[in-house]
Amino acid sequence: MTAAVASLLVGLVLGYLGQRSRMCFVGGLRDFLLVRDTALLKGLAAFGLTAWIAFPLARLAAGSAPGAPTGTDAITLLVTIAGGFGVGYVSTLANGCPLRQHVLAAQGVTSSLTYLAGFFAGALIFHVWVAPSLFRLLP
């Protein structure tokens, strides 16, 4: 329950700020490469740096052991790299990361609403078809 309410509030804040700042976690690199505009890239860097500083602080405050990075096998690594590449490539073609698409859809851009429909259909496609085939690959 706590997590659900907290995630709703976090989402509300991020949605509001995301609409005002037009933040996009994919658009930063794209804008820099196309027109040397660093506004969104700075936002991405700020996000990464803030989280990088905040994670150890949170672990310190919680007093728990750091979430030890676990070792991984080659197939998981390859699959992650392929998935990450797909996220970057297709998001660039789709003109925005998932967060940006949610914000655009909320602003009344119907193509982003279509994108969201595909987005949730993609989750079903993954669990019904992609994940079972991937699990067969794993040792």
Added chain:
Amino acid sequence: MTDVSVPVGRAPSGPPGEPDPPSRFALRRSAAASAKAEGFAPQAEGQTRPRSGMRVTAVHMGVVAGVLAVAAEALFDVRPPEAYGVCMACHGRDLLNWTINAVAATDLPVAPASLVYPLLTTVGVFLGAVAAARRHGEFRWVMPDHPAKTFLYGALVMTCALVAGGCAIRLTLRTAAGEPLGAAGFGAMAAGIVLGTWWLRWRASR
């Protein structure tokens, strides 16, 4: 770049002198308060501040998102898995699968954090953006072309994100948490963006 939104700044908000309705005022107050709580006060509070509020830059958004993502995980039990504070793809998947499981008694997988109640980040982002767009007069229906193509893009991004274990946000978050696998995914995502941008430029130059 090809965004349809208008420049941020001074959207008209009612005739001058007319006080805001209470709900709007409360919303603005809370936004300013949350901004302050994250360590940056609006510059020149009370001086030449336009009616539409302070200008929110991507850096502000990034800092707030970083703090909230870590806080959600560390303080409000948005885990396991690790570095799960904010993710548009995984949280959306959790919500969808949880709802289908509840309605149709299926057994679709959800993350442990979403077992009892689903994470509502995607709903929150949507509603927050609706509120911001409405409040600043930026909500309007825009109907660009190619619905089939955007549907396909959405499905592909979600599938790839679930394969990689995170959308653009969570890959960044996992990298920041020091997870090598997340860093590999983030690097691959950056390579994908570079290649995608080259492709866009190549197609535009023909």
